[in-house]
Amino acid sequence: MAKVGEQLKKPEAGWKRYDDSDGAISYTPSDGWRKATLNDHYLGSSSGSLTNSNGNKFVFSFVGTKLRLILSHSNTYTDKIQITIDNEIIEFFSAKSSSFIHQILSYEKTGLSYGKHYIEVTTVNKPSNSSGYDFRFDALDIDENGQLLHPDxxxxxxxxxxxxxxxxxxxxxxxxxxxxxxxxxxxxxxxxxxxxxxxxxxxxxxxxxxxxxxxxxxxxxxxxxxxxxxxxxxxxxxxxxxxxxxxxxxxxxxxxxxxxxxxxxxxxxxxxxxxxxxxxxxxxxxxxxxxxxxxxxxxxxxxxxxxxxxxxxxxxxxxxxxxxxxxxxxxxxxxxxxxxxxKYCRNIIFHDNKYKTYDNEWKTISTTLPSKDTFMNDGISDLSTLDRKEQIVTLPMTSSGLGEGKLFKAKVDYKKHFDINRINVK
Known part of the structure; x- marks a missing residue:
């Protein structure tokens, strides 16, 4: 298992990799980034954040539970890069090292709730070398069954x-x-x-x-x-x-x-x-x-x-x-x-005095009757996502004495397990 600070030239088992040139990644400002080509970069190139531009950041969204960022490190690069996840500043990491080295696992975040997450990566400390790069962003890894998304x-x-x-x-x-x-x-x-x-x-x-x-x-x-x-x-x-x-x-x-x-x-x-x-x-x-x-x-x-x-x-x-x-x-x-x-209409669920939609998770969109535009923009388009599938649940049974025999019992929570078709006792 690779650790932060180590070189990682390909994704490990359970991860998949996206190159810095992927169309789902947005770079701002447009004149604050330049393509850097080098054989040692993943797929031969990376995106360099220029030191002579301020407010440089790249943003993307992804569906999954974990994230890794792959950067180049150098003794002239910044020692403070800010990462924001779902509009909350999470922490800072560095692209500074004693030598110029590429495809470094620079940041890792695991244990996120499964769903869509919005990511911003921004330079905080500008390095003193005003003619070079803050850092070079090379690739990112997410869950092997996840998906990279443009913020829009x-x-x-x-x-x-x-x-x-x-x-x-x-x-x-x-x-x-x-x-x-x-x-x-x-x-x-x-x-x-x-x-x-x-x-x-x-x-x-x-x-x-x-x-x-x-x-x-x-x-x-x-x-x-x-x-x-x-x-x-x-x-x-x-x-x-x-x-x-x-x-x-x-x-x-x-x-x-x-x-x-x-x-x-x-x-x-x-x-x-x-x-x-x-x-x-x-x-x-x-x-x-x-x-x-x-x-x-x-x-x-x-x-x-x-x-x-x-x-x-x-x-x-x-x-x-x-x-x-x-x-x-x-x-x-x-x-x-x-x-x-x-050519079809949308659906919104009314539950617990709130109007809700479903997009990987339940989200409240209104506490009053939604407008037509809200239905069109936020309503559920495909109710098949709510289909229930047959599930077999095993409940442990406890025993108690009853004369020469024993009584076994288990409690079924009907709020959790509904539409019960069959109960087998073994």
Whole structure:
């Protein structure tokens, strides 16, 4: 069993590892972190907290009971890093050592209650080396049956609202519009933010608005495929119009299309409105590349480019350009928009004069009759989570004298054990 301060290059039995580049980890401020590449890092790179930036922290959530943080240590790194769990400062730990060494088990927390936990890791003491790093964060380990979550991530469509994100899987062959699956599930590693010609991984849909039909509008947080032509997407029904109907969840109606990128240089379009200008109800910094990953590759849009009706608008950062719809180039990618309408109602449980919902645990949401929005945002969408399963319970029996024989008895608590179908005595 590894101890804090020892090198730990792979997760031990009962644990699983996530790299620092995992899309569920959020780094702030965006200019306070830099990727550090080195063969000795886990998977060859880590995230360095820059000393010339203040308030540096990384945040994530996870479902499980235990956590380990893997960092690089150095004699120039900070000796005080603060960890906050579920909005409570738990303790401090250090990344300072006498030598430069990597993949060190720097922090461990076990014995948490099973469920979703919110984590913040923040530099407290800035080291004197103002041109270097506070520390390098390399990886984290959690329960082998746990799940890493972005702080704004939801796993159920019933929890969607502006600023929330939901995971989805995408798999495709070169220049073919692929298949979407696993909405709300962790299926595999994330598709690289630099995309792929043959992707097979997860990404996030981020909820940005509702359209004129009342459908949730979600935009992919990255280009999920490059070297795919607009014509290919159009043939699949994705490029324009009302979108391609797809089945991603039995309880909602969904369609996929491209983002509206503007006709020429106009600003009245989805790219400028959501990618560049919206803070999504104060949940993000508007135009944050760490959220949208839009600075290194153009995205196909559904729009034609001004008078060049034979060309299609492509967008990168705050720039507009155009490309031949037949083109299959590495610098232009597919960033889908998902339109979603939920076709069922939610449920809230009234118990002990309180209105409650269930999300890994019972939570009180109101003491008065909830509003429609509360039902929609916080209600239970899947009552199967409350299904009771058959259970066999063994109760010890005590004996007492009764003439020449003995009387055996046991007390059954009907508040705990209900719907009893059979009692066997042995």
């Amino acid at each position: 991530e939801v796993s159920s469509i019933s929890k969607l609202k502006i600023g929330k994100r939901i995971r989805c899987h995408y798999k495709a062959l070169a220049n073919i519009c692929g298949t979407f699956s696993g909405l709300g599930k962790e299926t595999s590693d994330f598709i690289s933010t630099t995309s792929s010609a043959t992707p097979d991984g997860d990404f996030y849909f981020i909820c940005v608005d509702k359209d004129h039909l009342g459908r949730w509008k979600l935009i992919a947080d990255r280009n999920i495929q490059y070297s795919i032509s607009w014509d290919t997407l159009n043939s699949a029904g994705v490029a324009s119009g009302s979108g391609l109907p797809v089945v991603l969840d039995k309880d909602c109606l969904t369609a996929l299309r491209l983002i509206k990128g503007g006709i020429g240089t106009d600003k009245d379009n989805e790219w400028d409105k959501y990618i560049l200008s919206s803070d999504l109800n104060s949940s993000i910094i508007a135009g944050d590349n760490n959220v949208w990953n839009f600075k290194h590759m153009y995205s196909w849009s559904s729009s034609t480019f001004g008078t060049y009706v034979e060309r299609r608008t492509v967008r990168i950062d705050n720039l507009s350009s155009y490309e031949d719809p037949k083109g299959t180039i590495k610098t232009v990618g597919f960033r889908p928009v998902l339109l979603l309408v939920i």
